[in-house]
Amino acid sequence: GCNPLAETGRSKLQNQRAVLNQQILRAVRMRAGAENLLRATTNNKVREQVLLELSFVNSDLQILKEELEGLNISVEVYQNAEETFSIPLVPLGLKETKDVDFTLPLKDFILEHYSQDSSEYEDEIADLMDLRQACRTPSRDEAGIEMLISYFLQLGYVENRFFSPTRHIGVLFTWYDSFTGVPVCQQNLLLEKASILFNIGALYTQIGTRCNRQTQAGLENAVDAFQKAAGVLSYLKETFTHTPSYDMSPAMLNVLVKMMLAQARECVFEQIGLSGIRNEFFTLVKMTQEVAKVGEVYMLVNTAMNQEPVKENIPYSWSKLAQIKSDHYKALAHYFIATILCDHELQPGDDEDQQEKALSQLYDYVPEGLMVLAVLKDKVQRKQLGKAHLRKAIVYHEEALRVCGLCKKLRNIEVLQEVLTAAHKRSLLKYAQQETEDDFLSLIQAPDILPKTEHKIEAIAPQFSKVKVKDFFHKLGPLTVFSAKQRWTAPRTICLHPEAGELGFSLKGGSPVQVYCLDPACSAASAGLKEGDYIVSVGGIDCKWLGVNEVLEKLKSVEKQPVELEVISCQDTAASLHSKSATYSMGMQKTYSLICLAMDEDKIDQTKKAPLKLPFLSWGAKNRQKAASTLCLPSAVAGSSQIKKKLSPFTLFNTESSLY
Numbered sequence: 001g002c003n004p005l006a007e008t009g010r011s012k013l014q015n016q017r018a019v020l021n022q023q024i025l026r027a028v029r030m031r032a033g034a035e036n037l038l039r040a041t042t043n044n045k046v047r048e049q050v051l052l053e054l055s056f057v058n059s060d061l062q063i064l065k066e067e068l069e070g071l072n073i074s075v076e077v078y079q080n081a082e083e084t085f086s087i088p089l090v091p092l093g094l095k096e097t098k099d100v101d102f103t104l105p106l107k108d109f110i111l112e113h114y115s116q117d118s119s120e121y122e123d124e125i126a127d128l129m130d131l132r133q134a135c136r137t138p139s140r141d142e143a144g145i146e147m148l149i150s151y152f153l154q155l156g157y158v159e160n161r162f163f164s165p166t167r168h169i170g171v172l173f174t175w176y177d178s179f180t181g182v183p184v185c186q187q188n189l190l191l192e193k194a195s196i197l198f199n200i201g202a203l204y205t206q207i208g209t210r211c212n213r214q215t216q217a218g219l220e221n222a223v224d225a226f227q228k229a230a231g232v233l234s235y236l237k238e239t240f241t242h243t244p245s246y247d248m249s250p251a252m253l254n255v256l257v258k259m260m261l262a263q264a265r266e267c268v269f270e271q272i273g274l275s276g277i278r279n280e281f282f283t284l285v286k287m288t289q290e291v292a293k294v295g296e297v298y299m300l301v302n303t304a305m306n307q308e309p310v311k312e313n314i315p316y317s318w319s320k321l322a323q324i325k326s327d328h329y330k331a332l333a334h335y336f337i338a339t340i341l342c343d344h345e346l347q348p349g350d351d352e353d354q355q356e357k358a359l360s361q362l363y364d365y366v367p368e369g370l371m372v373l374a375v376l377k378d379k380v381q382r383k384q385l386g387k388a389h390l391r392k393a394i395v396y397h398e399e400a401l402r403v404c405g406l407c408k409k410l411r412n413i414e415v416l417q418e419v420l421t422a423a424h425k426r427s428l429l430k431y432a433q434q435e436t437e438d439d440f441l442s443l444i445q446a447p448d449i450l451p452k453t454e455h456k457i458e459a460i461a462p463q464f465s466k467v468k469v470k471d472f473f474h475k476l477g478p479l480t481v482f483s484a485k486q487r488w489t490a491p492r493t494i495c496l497h498p499e500a501g502e503l504g505f506s507l508k509g510g511s512p513v514q515v516y517c518l519d520p521a522c523s524a525a526s527a528g529l530k531e532g533d534y535i536v537s538v539g540g541i542d543c544k545w546l547g548v549n550e551v552l553e554k555l556k557s558v559e560k561q562p563v564e565l566e567v568i569s570c571q572d573t574a575a576s577l578h579s580k581s582a583t584y585s586m587g588m589q590k591t592y593s594l595i596c597l598a599m600d601e602d603k604i605d606q607t608k609k610a611p612l613k614l615p616f617l618s619w620g621a622k623n624r625q626k627a628a629s630t631l632c633l634p635s636a637v638a639g640s641s642q643i644k645k646k647l648s649p650f651t652l653f654n655t656e657s658s659l660y
Contacts, residue, residue, distance in 0.1 A: 092205045140207055152200070153464060233253050251310050295451070492567055
């Protein structure tokens with residue numbers, strides 16, 4: 001599912017993204033240091049030098065941000081290699097991350113928490129790290145999707161095995177914002193899970209743009225891929241509600257979901273017209289409504305992209321491309337209806353009622369003085385209304401070309417210019433073919449067209465259950481018992497001497513089995529066995545995954561010979577969530593944060609509120625007066641109620657996402 005050595009255009013873009021991320025990180029750190037010095041110094045000369053340095057850093061950050069936007073609009077690299085004459089689709093770039101070394105933290109946790117020899121789990125830890133590394137370069141196909149999903153599911157096991165709600169194990173996850181390159185660092189595994197989900201959605205968009213849009217199967221695959229991308233991003237928005245990165249904020253994800261569904265709608269329209277559009281009355285009516293629907297959804301996407309707080313961070317060229325597509329497809333709708341009116345006169349054998357009904361459905365209102373049936377019967381009125389639609393189509397085409405010419409990034413996409421120019425020339429030619437002597441009477445304004453579709457487009461929820469994964473740390477035992485939430489005593493060895501074939505206790509439960517109905521006078525109780533103990537091994541053979549019958553068989557097989565049992569006792573713990581977390585704060589809509597949390601609960605007086613003095617580097621906005629203070633660290637209030645979300649597919653696992 002991965003190919004780290006592939007020298008493709010996509011991999012080169014991703015490498016450039018990684019380099020830009022590092023440069024942005026360096027500039028953000030310089031800016032934070034300069035701001036701290038500016039606040040600390042009272043020397044006017046030093047302040048002047050710092051202000052000058054800040055102006056250079058801000059300028060550098062703006063340039064880097066524009067370079068990153070250029071990577072996000074490099075759509076040609078992701079399109080199908082076949083010669084196409086279609087407007088390019090927009091994919092999402094994968095989020096970049098830093099290497100993570102799980103070895104020491106997990107080995108320490110296994111030794112301390114599970115009281116097992118951590119050296120026996122080196123291969124499992126290496127497999128986990130290899131899988132994470134592979135997820136940084138997934139292949140652009142179903143195998144890459146399956147690999148990312150398998151790592152996401154594996155994180156569910158890892159979270160419950162090693163990430164206790166009362167402590168941090170010292171693993172720091174760093175992910176870079178897909179749109180700005182600003183890093184977010186956390187010890188919370190939910191950042192890792194959310195970022196992997198984002199990359200699953202991003203990879204689906206790349207698969208969709210790669211599909212061959214000149215074939216029926218290719219368009220079907222593209223529609224499916226964009227619907228699945230929308231489903232994953234929607235799941236991310238609903239599940240991880242307090243993400244610390246703007247590319248995963250609810251407002252941004254909402255826009256991205258709309259954009260993916262709009263691209264799926266565009267592919268559906270292309271699918272309908274792939275075999276050619278017949279110049280027939282009812283066929284053109286259907287195509288008019290379908291293409292008007294595409295124009296409408298792109299208009300809604302453009303509106304959403306220009307709302308706060310998304311407007312500050314969405315690539316400018318994406319917003320303009322959505323506007324161009326909206327104008328282009330609206331122009332096509334007016335061109336189709338003009339063709340209906342100009343080329344199809346009512347013939348004696350035609351069904352007047354059906355044509356009147358079909359044409360009436362295209363309009364919310366009819367221009368004053370006109371009736372639909374009268375327009376169908378009157379040649380002059382048909383031509384006048386048709387020419388009005390052609391004029392409106394030409395206006396939309398010219399607006400699309402104008403906006404495309406104003407955006408430097410879009411101006412360099414040749415196929416986009418070719419498609420827009422060809423559509424514009426076609427409308428001009430159609431208008432020129434109409435008689436011109438009655439132009440002085442052409443005062444009719446073409447009414448707007450009502451969009452309508454027979455094809456339902458909606459997000460497809462991710463089907464994680466279709467990917468089967470095995471817990472790397474299966475040897476630790478059943479997750480319902482052997483998890484980071486549970487605490488036990490160290491394994492105790494009990495030397496069991498069966499008396500007349502009687503054990504002196506009964507067993508219950510699934511895996512592992514539990515001791516109950518213990519006879520206080522039996523030899524096992526004398527040796528230290530307690531009611532409720534879990535049996536983890538019999539005669540040196542691990543039995544954490546064995547049921548009652550299997551354990552009894554092993555005990556009976558030794559007959560009257562002494563046998564050694566290893567047992568553990570569960571300890572009651574009042575698990576309390578950590579009071580500190582880095583979250584996306586709605587009061588900081590213009591600030592990016594690099595948050596490095598260093599937890600040391602032993603040094604914090606629980607009776608007092610801990611001072612918020614952790615390092616905090618911020619990405620400033622244009623209006624610094626409106627930006628939140630870079631010394632403010634958002635945190636969850638200790639003892640506050642925690643919002644619980646269901647994290648499919650792990651219904652028994654830790655479902656508290658409010659830390660994130």
